[in-house]
Amino acid sequence: MTIKEIAQLAQVSSAAVSRYLNGGYVSEEKKERIREAIEKTGYHPSAQARILRTKKARLIGVVAPKLSSESIARVADGIGEVLAEKQFQMLLTVTNNRSEKELEYMRLFENYPVDGIILIGTVISKKHEKFFEQSKVPIVVLGQYTDKANCVYHDDYGAAKDLAGRIAGKEKKKIAYIGVTRDDRAVGQEREDGFRAGLLEAGIVLPEELYGLSEFSVESGYRQAKAILEKNSDIDIISCATDTIAAGAMEALKECKKERREKVKVTGFGDNQFLKAVSEGITTVHFYYKTSGIKAAEMLLDIIEEGHQVPIRMKLGYQIMEH
Amino acid sequence: MTIKEIAQLAQVSSAAVSRYLNGGYVSEEKKERIREAIEKTGYHPSAQARILRTKKARLIGVVAPKLSSESIARVADGIGEVLAEKQFQMLLTVTNNRSEKELEYMRLFENYPVDGIILIGTVISKKHEKFFEQSKVPIVVLGQYTDKANCVYHDDYGAAKDLAGRIAGKEKKKIAYIGVTRDDRAVGQEREDGFRAGLLEAGIVLPEELYGLSEFSVESGYRQAKAILEKNSDIDIISCATDTIAAGAMEALKECKKERREKVKVTGFGDNQFLKAVSEGITTVHFYYKTSGIKAAEMLLDIIEEGHQVPIRMKLGYQIMEH
DNA sequence: TTGTAAGCGTTATCAG
DNA sequence: CTGATAACGCTTACAA
Numbered sequence: 001m002t003i004k005e006i007a008q009l010a011q012v013s014s015a016a017v018s019r020y021l022n023g024g025y026v027s028e029e030k031k032e033r034i035r036e037a038i039e040k041t042g043y044h045p046s047a048q049a050r051i052l053r054t055k056k057a058r059l060i061g062v063v064a065p066k067l068s069s070e071s072i073a074r075v076a077d078g079i080g081e082v083l084a085e086k087q088f089q090m091l092l093t094v095t096n097n098r099s100e101k102e103l104e105y106m107r108l109f110e111n112y113p114v115d116g117i118i119l120i121g122t123v124i125s126k127k128h129e130k131f132f133e134q135s136k137v138p139i140v141v142l143g144q145y146t147d148k149a150n151c152v153y154h155d156d157y158g159a160a161k162d163l164a165g166r167i168a169g170k171e172k173k174k175i176a177y178i179g180v181t182r183d184d185r186a187v188g189q190e191r192e193d194g195f196r197a198g199l200l201e202a203g204i205v206l207p208e209e210l211y212g213l214s215e216f217s218v219e220s221g222y223r224q225a226k227a228i229l230e231k232n233s234d235i236d237i238i239s240c241a242t243d244t245i246a247a248g249a250m251e252a253l254k255e256c257k258k259e260r261r262e263k264v265k266v267t268g269f270g271d272n273q274f275l276k277a278v279s280e281g282i283t284t285v286h287f288y289y290k291t292s293g294i295k296a297a298e299m300l301l302d303i304i305e306e307g308h309q310v311p312i313r314m315k316l317g318y319q320i321m322e323h
Numbered sequence: 324m325t326i327k328e329i330a331q332l333a334q335v336s337s338a339a340v341s342r343y344l345n346g347g348y349v350s351e352e353k354k355e356r357i358r359e360a361i362e363k364t365g366y367h368p369s370a371q372a373r374i375l376r377t378k379k380a381r382l383i384g385v386v387a388p389k390l391s392s393e394s395i396a397r398v399a400d401g402i403g404e405v406l407a408e409k410q411f412q413m414l415l416t417v418t419n420n421r422s423e424k425e426l427e428y429m430r431l432f433e434n435y436p437v438d439g440i441i442l443i444g445t446v447i448s449k450k451h452e453k454f455f456e457q458s459k460v461p462i463v464v465l466g467q468y469t470d471k472a473n474c475v476y477h478d479d480y481g482a483a484k485d486l487a488g489r490i491a492g493k494e495k496k497k498i499a500y501i502g503v504t505r506d507d508r509a510v511g512q513e514r515e516d517g518f519r520a521g522l523l524e525a526g527i528v529l530p531e532e533l534y535g536l537s538e539f540s541v542e543s544g545y546r547q548a549k550a551i552l553e554k555n556s557d558i559d560i561i562s563c564a565t566d567t568i569a570a571g572a573m574e575a576l577k578e579c580k581k582e583r584r585e586k587v588k589v590t591g592f593g594d595n596q597f598l599k600a601v602s603e604g605i606t607t608v609h610f611y612y613k614t615s616g617i618k619a620a621e622m623l624l625d626i627i628e629e630g631h632q633v634p635i636r637m638k639l640g641y642q643i644m645e646h
Numbered sequence: 647t648t649g650t651a652a653g654c655g656t657t658a659t660c661a662g
Numbered sequence: 663c664t665g666a667t668a669a670c671g672c673t674t675a676c677a678a
Binding site for chain 2: 044046048051052057066067068069070074076077080081084089090091092093094096111112113218222243244248250251272273274275276277278
């Protein structure tokens with residue numbers, strides 16, 4: 001079913017049908033005939049032909065490291081919400097945490113072409129930045145700061161510093177920290193640096209043997225925590241760069257003797273709903289993930305539709321969820 | 324940059340370039356010139372024009388109720404994996420659990436058009452079934468059984484029955500069940516019916532006052548569990564239709580006196596990694612979510628690429644994770 | 647208001 | 663093997 005056939009059925013030109021569809025000049029009389037013809041045939045215009053002609057796809061490419069992470073899923077939910085509302089479609093690819101894939105997919109999107117790209121960022125390399133600068137389609141980076149592209153990110157440093165200050169607060173506790181690769185600037189670098197800075201203000205220097213480097217998984221968090229717990233018998237707090245790692249730490253703790261288990265506290269980042277609900281709950285940082293998805297999508301659509309050219313770097317706050 | 328410009332640069336016809344791109348007859352000599360021209364210009368063919376011409380978009384539409392649920396995210400991860408491997412793109416829409424939206428989005432996809440649709444199912448209405456039957460593009464339903472479309476689903480009934488049998492086993496326990504709307508056949512109906520059947524075999528009839536109806540949220544699970552706990556002082560087990568609800572139940576339990584809290588066990592469905600990791604862990608059912616996403620995507624691509632016409636209803640097994 | 651016709655960037659046919 | 667050329671279904675000057 002094509003626009004021509006509708007035109008024939010309604011005894012008008014295809015241009016008239018096109019105008020009808022897109023709100024141009026059509027007389028009432030013809031409008032009615034066209035409406036009928038479309039109704040009868042169940043005609044739908046071909047998105048592809050329109051895109052080819054107009055160069056507007058109403059399509060946003062989203063690149064995510066994975067979906068099976070509560071924080072990322074919340075972000076993606078937020079993006080989807082805005083896109084649906086504005087009648088944009090979301091083209092989604094998942095990299096399984098392989099940062100090279102990000103570039104590959106962004107290039108794919110650029111040439112598809114989509115109207116804009118949202119990158120849920122992990123490791124922003126020089127190549128990424130070069131891409132941001134030369135890309136033909138607007139890009140918003142989510143979750144990482146970069147000065148080469150518009151971005152929406154969280155106050156990882158501030159939150160970590162705040163958190164460290166609070167838990168170190170009263171008496172000087174013995175605190176361990178399990179982080180992730182510093183290649184991930186937000187989660188690896190900012191959180192660790194902020195955390196160390198917060199401790200320092202309380203007069204504590206994080207010693208090497210109380211630092212662990214973990215992957216983004218419960219399993220890895222478990223192993224790191226286990227190693228630290230085995231070598232240090234008098235820890236008060238294990239702070240983790242993500243709630244996933246924190247879950248692993250709590251798993252490790254389960255294997256300790258009761259009195260010890262009850263003494264050691266675990267903290268995380270992300271305010272995972274399951275951690276909150278069960279067991280004792282942990283002190284964690286609430287970031288506005290869904291909001292970040294919403295803001296990023298809105299920002300991108302703004303650029304696309306209104307042609308805004310002002311570079312924006314949007315930092316979102318946090319909330320410490322103490323327990 | 325278009326195919327014509329490349330043709331000019333390489334001193335060949337656009338047809339030759341097209342053949343080069345799609346593996347047709349081109350002499351070595353021309354191949355080389357074309358390769359150079361493409362290299363130099365960084366040319367990428369327009370996906371849209373090709374789609375318009377070939378009617379093959381290499382595009383799969385996925386309709387999901389939400390992403391911020393571990394099980395659904397795992398499913399989506401599985402789908403994405405297969406699609407990426409086979410060079411298909413995923414167009415994703417999220418309905419926020421509004422089942423009418425599912426139809427709207429599937430229609431949108433049908434007319435886009437995409438090459439196939441995967442519906443991560445919740446409530447399958449008559450309208451859904453009608454759509455399955457008349458759809459122009461192949462559809463695979465995931466997570467729900469239907470005889471009107473190809474589907475991949477989990478053995479919800481069997482798992483629930485098995486689970487109920489095991490926990491009721493030895494001495495007759497006092498067991499409560501918190502389910503969800505029976506409109507959701509898999510999660511609401513099958514799990515509840517299976518569970519009751521399992522209890523029955525152990526000689527237990529689930530009494531009305533030990534049944535709760537919850538939404539798909541921690542909060543709602545909490546409220547239902549709370550209500551049941553308040554009215555029944557001697558419960559041994561609270562079984563929940565999802566791990567999310569189970570998390571709510573555990574939250575409610577936290578507010579009970581210690582001796583009671585330690586007596587009551589909670590069970591769920593989904594094998595959520597956070598529930599597994601923290602606190603005491605709960606007995607739950609592991610479903611092969613990621614596998615189901617993989618199988619559904621493979622099934623769909625098989626239909627699209629090989630034109631398989633045999634209707635398939637694929638039921639995936641489960642594993643009880645006892646604790 | 648309306649219709650005609652010229653593209654958009656490909657691929658497929660068909661005659662060389 | 664190669665190159666014209668005609669679609670694919672739509673939008674948009676432009677002329678009427």
